[in-house]
Amino acid sequence: MKILFEHNFIDECRTIKTEEIPFDKKSRDYCKANLCSMFGKTWSCPPSVASVDECKRQINGFENAFVFSHKRRIDFSDNEAVSTLRDETMNILHTITDRLKKNGIKHLALGCSACNICKNCSYPDSPCRFPDKMTHPVESYAIDVKKICDMTAMTYLAENTVTFFCIIFY
Ligand code: SF4
Numbered sequence: 001m002k003i004l005f006e007h008n009f010i011d012e013c014r015t016i017k018t019e020e021i022p023f024d025k026k027s028r029d030y031c032k033a034n035l036c037s038m039f040g041k042t043w044s045c046p047p048s049v050a051s052v053d054e055c056k057r058q059i060n061g062f063e064n065a066f067v068f069s070h071k072r073r074i075d076f077s078d079n080e081a082v083s084t085l086r087d088e089t090m091n092i093l094h095t096i097t098d099r100l101k102k103n104g105i106k107h108l109a110l111g112c113s114a115c116n117i118c119k120n121c122s123y124p125d126s127p128c129r130f131p132d133k134m135t136h137p138v139e140s141y142a143i144d145v146k147k148i149c150d151m152t153a154m155t156y157l158a159e160n161t162v163t164f165f166c167i168i169f170y
Contacts, residue, residue, distance in 0.1 A: 004099045005066050005168070007092050013068035014152040018059055018169060022147035027139050028052065036114070043128040044115035044136045055141040062108060062169035067148055068092070069155070070112075071163035082162055086113050089164040093135065096168060105170055110143070111135040112164035138167055 005013070031039050031046040038045045049055070059065075070089040074081040089112045097109045115121065115134045128134050138145055145165050149156035155163065 001105075004103060004105070005068075005096055007068075007095060009070055009088060009092050010068045011071050011163075012154045013066065014148075014154060015064055015066050016148070016152060018062050018065050020151065021059065021065055022144040022151070023052070023056065023142045024144035024147075025052070025142065027142040027144070031140060038114040041123065042114045042121040043123045044111075044121075044134055045140055048123065049136055049140045052142045058108060059141065059169055062106075064170055066096075066168045066170065067152070067154070067165065068167075069163050069165050071155070071158065071161050073161050075160065076162055085162055086164055087116065089113075089166060090116055090135075093166045093168070094133075097135075100168070100170065107168055107170040109135050109169075110138040110141055110167045112166050113137055138165055143167065 005015075028046060034040075040047060042048075050058070070085065070092060072081070072085050074085065076082060093109055093111050097107065100107045114137060117130050117133055122129055146156050148154065148165075157163070
């Protein structure tokens, strides 16, 4: 099982029990504030994400949570470098979830950004083109990533470094 989650580009990872996952009630307010400019832009982000209670119910259907980060020393204002790092992190996530699918392991994957599978999301004009592959951002499920880092001694912030996080429930 452990080998399915291995990837050379993962910088840090932890496996914790789903019941330990902390939530941040304010996270949906952050989505509405639209600092990432993705609010109301894709099927993967609020407001087209289930209620926080429903998200918790979905998560609680799984026993374990594999949390991983991918980071690089880059300037946060370097949009191209940040975007490349984000895409790399999502590629790690999809590589692992493809393995889980091949091995028939039921899971729920949450990414580090809005779903980026299609160049232009079909939202809101037509249904999601790949509902089986689409991933919601960790934050859209109201999960408090900073608290997870505090609990598990993972690095949340490092100087001159951008870090992205994903979680796979299984
Ligand atoms: S798979 Fe495509 S249509 Fe579905 S949420 Fe992702 S980008 Fe949008």
